[in-house]
Amino acid sequence: MNWVNDVIQGILLGGYYGIIACGLALMFGVMRIINLAHGDIAVLGAFLMYLLLQHWSVSPFIALLPVLPTMILFGYVLQRLVLQRSLRAGILTPLLATFGLSIVIQNALEQSFGPDVQSLGGQAGSLVTAAWRINSQISISALGGLTFGAAVAVYAALQLYLSRTPSGRQMRASAEDPDTAELVGINSRAVYARATAIAIGIATLGGLALALRSTFSSYSGPDQLIFAFEAVVIGGLGSSLWGALLGGIVLGVAQTIGSQINPEWSVLSGHIVFLLVLISPRGGLLTLRSGRRAPASLPQAGT
Amino acid sequence: MLAAAGVRKQFGALAALGGVDLDVGPGDAIGIVGPNGAGKTTLLNVLAGTMAPSGGTVSFRGADVTRSSAARRARLGIARAHQVPRPFGAMTVFENCLVGATAGGGLRRRAAYARCLEVLELCGLIELADRRADSLGLLGRKRLELARALATDPVVLLLDEIGAGLTDAEAAELVAMLKALRGEQGLAVVWIEHIVHVLVQVVTRLVCMDAGRVISDGEPAAVMRDARVVDAYLGTAAA
Numbered sequence: 301m302n303w304v305n306d307v308i309q310g311i312l313l314g315g316y317y318g319i320i321a322c323g324l325a326l327m328f329g330v331m332r333i334i335n336l337a338h339g340d341i342a343v344l345g346a347f348l349m350y351l352l353l354q355h356w357s358v359s360p361f362i363a364l365l366p367v368l369p370t371m372i373l374f375g376y377v378l379q380r381l382v383l384q385r386s387l388r389a390g391i392l393t394p395l396l397a398t399f400g401l402s403i404v405i406q407n408a409l410e411q412s413f414g415p416d417v418q419s420l421g422g423q424a425g426s427l428v429t430a431a432w433r434i435n436s437q438i439s440i441s442a443l444g445g446l447t448f449g450a451a452v453a454v455y456a457a458l459q460l461y462l463s464r465t466p467s468g469r470q471m472r473a474s475a476e477d478p479d480t481a482e483l484v485g486i487n488s489r490a491v492y493a494r495a496t497a498i499a500i501g502i503a504t505l506g507g508l509a510l511a512l513r514s515t516f517s518s519y520s521g522p523d524q525l526i527f528a529f530e531a532v533v534i535g536g537l538g539s540s541l542w543g544a545l546l547g548g549i550v551l552g553v554a555q556t557i558g559s560q561i562n563p564e565w566s567v568l569s570g571h572i573v574f575l576l577v578l579i580s581p582r583g584g585l586l587t588l589r590s591g592r593r594a595p596a597s598l599p600q601a602g603t
Numbered sequence: 604m605l606a607a608a609g610v611r612k613q614f615g616a617l618a619a620l621g622g623v624d625l626d627v628g629p630g631d632a633i634g635i636v637g638p639n640g641a642g643k644t645t646l647l648n649v650l651a652g653t654m655a656p657s658g659g660t661v662s663f664r665g666a667d668v669t670r671s672s673a674a675r676r677a678r679l680g681i682a683r684a685h686q687v688p689r690p691f692g693a694m695t696v697f698e699n700c701l702v703g704a705t706a707g708g709g710l711r712r713r714a715a716y717a718r719c720l721e722v723l724e725l726c727g728l729i730e731l732a733d734r735r736a737d738s739l740g741l742l743g744r745k746r747l748e749l750a751r752a753l754a755t756d757p758v759v760l761l762l763d764e765i766g767a768g769l770t771d772a773e774a775a776e777l778v779a780m781l782k783a784l785r786g787e788q789g790l791a792v793v794w795i796e797h798i799v800h801v802l803v804q805v806v807t808r809l810v811c812m813d814a815g816r817v818i819s820d821g822e823p824a825a826v827m828r829d830a831r832v833v834d835a836y837l838g839t840a841a842a
Contacts, residue, residue, distance in 0.1 A: 466705040466715070473691045473702045480689045483651065485677030485707025485755055 301562065305438045310556035314319035314531075314549030315448030316513065320506040322454055323499030325544040328532070330475040330495040333383060333394045337402035338528060340521030341500055342545065343509030344405050346420070347413055347516075348478035353423050358421040367397055368504055375500030379493040385413065387492075390446060392553050402521060423583075428512065447509045450526035454502055455545050462541070470497060530574040604631050604761045604791065605650065605681065610659035611777075612645050619645040621815040622659065627759055629789050634806035634823065638835055641812040643795045646685075647761050648783045650793070651683040652676040664758075677707040682757035685762040688744035690841040692737030696728055697749055699736050700754040707755025719754055726780060742773055753784070760784075762794040766801050778804045799827070811835065 308436045335341075348370065349363040378401075386397040389479070430442035438576025462468035472483040472491045474491045481488055510516055510524065527548075535547025551570045605627040612620040620642045622683035627633060635643050643681045648654035650661060660669045668676055677683075691699050700719040710718055723729045726746040731739065736747060745765055752760060766774050778801060784790055785805070798803040801824075804808070809826040811819040813835035821827045826832055 466711075468702070469694070469698055469702050470706050473699075475708075476691045476693055477689055479653070480685075480691070481675040481702075481706075483653065483683050484676055484703040484751060485674050485709075486673070487674045487706075495674060509709065 302437060303557075304557045306560050307553055308438060308440065308540065309444070310553030311549050312444035312448050313556060314552030315379070315444070315451035316321070316506070316509050316546070317531045317548030317551050318451040319454060319502060319542040319548075320448070320526035320528040320603070321510055321548050322451075322458065323502040323506075324525075324528045325532045325535075325541070326495055326502070327559035328501045329541075329577050330471055331387065331394075331492050332391065333398065336395065336398040336406060336500070336525065337521070338398075338499075338503055340402045340405040340409075340512060341371070341375075342503040342524055343516055343518070343521045345414075347409055347418075347518075349508060349511060350413070350418050350420060353420065355580040357423075360424050360512060363420075364468030364504070364508055370496045371504040372501040374495040376493050379496035380489070383496065384489055384492060393598070402525075406518055413518060415517060417455060417515045417517045417588075418511070419515040420508070421513070424512055425561060443513055447513065450505060451545060452547070454505065455542055458498070458502075459541055464530070465587035467564065468489075523527070527570070530570060534577045536573055562563065604664055606662050607646070608660050608662070610646070610649055610656045610661065612649060612654065613657040613756070614836060618815050620656070623812070623815070625650075625793075625810065625816055625817065627793055629809060630785070630791055632792045632806040633783060633794070634799075634802040634809045634814060635793065636797070636809060636826075636832075637812035637818075640763070640814075641835075642815040643812055644763055647683070647763055647793070647795060649682060651691075651761055653683075668720045675707075677757075678709060680756070680758035681709065682752035682755050682759070683759065683761045684748045684752045684763065686766055686767055688741075688748035690736035690739070690744055690747050692735065694736055695733050696736055696739070696750075697723065697732040698749055699751050700732040703751045703754035704756070707757075710756065711794070711811070718756060722750045724787060725729075725736050725753070725784065727776070739766070740817060745769070745777075749780070757790065759772075759793065761792045762792065762796075764795055764797060766798045768794050774798065774801045777801070781805045 324335060336454045345367055348367045349360055352367065353360065356551050382397055383394055386393040425440050431439045432442070432445070433439040435545055470481070470486045471494065472490050474486055474488045478488045504576060506524070531546050531548035531551050531557040533547065534550050535543030535545070550573060554573040555566045555570040559566035606671060607623055607625045610620055611618065623646055632747055635646070637643050645654065645738070652671055656669065660667055662677055663681060666680065668765070691702065694801060700722060700770045703713060704715040704718045704768070706716065708718060720729070723732055728743065728746050728750055731743060739747060749765065766777060766832055769777060781792065782805060785792060792805070794806060806823060808821065809823040809824055810817055811829070811832045811837045818831045818835060819829040
């Protein structure tokens with residue numbers, strides 16, 4: 301039963317896409333910013349961990365400990381200094397700002413680390429090779445399982461934050477109607493800065509997952525962005541928080557099944573599913589069309 | 604307490620507000636009337652901080668708040684309810700209030716919950732507390748708009764035509780609610796309303812505006828008899 305194995309591997313791969321997509325969906329849901337630098341930010345996180353591991357022989361998970369707060373701080377400052385200003389100038393300006401940021405990060409990474417392909421898989425020890433073998437054809441890799449578990453944990457934590465904490469409720473209120481949110485005393489700039497900080501923190505986790513399971517270089521960001529974007533759209537752009545994880549899983553399964561048919565079709569079949577969802581009347585297109593009035597990609601309380 | 608001094612607001616060549624002075628004392632209940640385009644809503648916007656004035660100052664409890672954001676003023680104790688209710692539709696009625704109580708009122712946990720229960724009870728929404736806000740009808744939304752504003756624990760409540768679109772019975776409930784509020788909480792109210800007979804049941808002072816200026820200010824009955832007010836509404840009598 302190769303198909304069963306493909307679907308399982310696809311779901312596990314979907315966990316990675318779900319992590320990458322989560323921050324993208326959060327920033328879009330709260331501020332309507334499509335962060336074109338999202339993939340590059342994940343890769344930046346991966347390079348920071350790589351840099352630490354050059355000098356410090358520890359597990360990549362230990363390297364995450366200082367990198368994660370650094371990236372969260374980076375997200376906060378990025379929102380305060382760059383994106384907040386660009387938001388005043390309409391919808392297009394934040395898009396251009398993040399596009400510029402994407403180029404800056406790519407070039408800065410190449411300048412600092414060169415064009416070589418890197419991976420942190422080597423420093424992760426047996427985790428990369430360990431697998432849970434169910435039968436002769438189905439096996440679940442430790443890394444895949446861990447990534448998927450991390451994805452579910454990230455979404456659950458975000459859901460809990462948004463539905464149960466005062467700060468999360470304020471984020472949902474701001475996402476829905478920023479002007480009214482101001483009138484009840486919510487400082488939307490502070491809320492936006494928190495949202496970006498969280499989104500970039502999650503992107504950094506995605507960067508670690510990427511660095512462990514695969515290779516990365518200065519120019520790996522745009523590929524990650526495309527997969528993240530596809531996952532968000534397949535999940536129904538902004539209809540619910542978990543949609544992005546679901547979209548990631550659909551994308552992952554489409555890719556593994558595609559590669560089973562023909563190894564060259566892996567990425568292509570993911571794109572095809574994305575396009576099918578985009579043109580279907582009930583799918584992503586519907587929510588894209590309704591634009592700003594689409595419900596924010598945040599969970600509803602009590603559901 | 605909340606005072607506008609010489610407030611002007613220019614929209615291009617149009618002077619929406621041409622130097623307005625208004626002083627709201629603690630516990631005051633002030634009604635603002637005037638023909639359409641008199642600048643009533645603009646004045647409320649300037650007081651609430653959603654619009655920056657072109658000139659003049661707004662002060663609250665002795666501090667200049669002219670440059671303070673709407674969010675900052677909400678936290679200081681100036682609450683605002685819209686003519687067309689704008690609930691956070693995807694959140695429950697209770698959560699709408701909770702956002703007001705934690706963000707605007709600065710209350711935490713138990714205190715915030717208690718405040719929300721209190722205002723929901725007062726606004727007759729307690730049974731609907733777990734409903735999604737976008738499932739409410741117009742009256743429910745108006746109540747919620749008021750409840751959310753009250754949840755921020757305000758000192759001054761700015762109301763923009765919240766009586767519009769209500770039946771007489773509903774308006775009577777609204778009046779009873781506002782009277783109860785004023786009695787219990789010593790809240791100051793500034794209320795714009797076209798339905799004057801509803802307004803005068805609550806307010807103790809009436810301000811009439813026309814063409815961006817205050818043309819009469821005082822006892823409701825006296826203001827309604829004022830020749831300038833009659834002129835503003837009906838045109839100048841042929842002499």
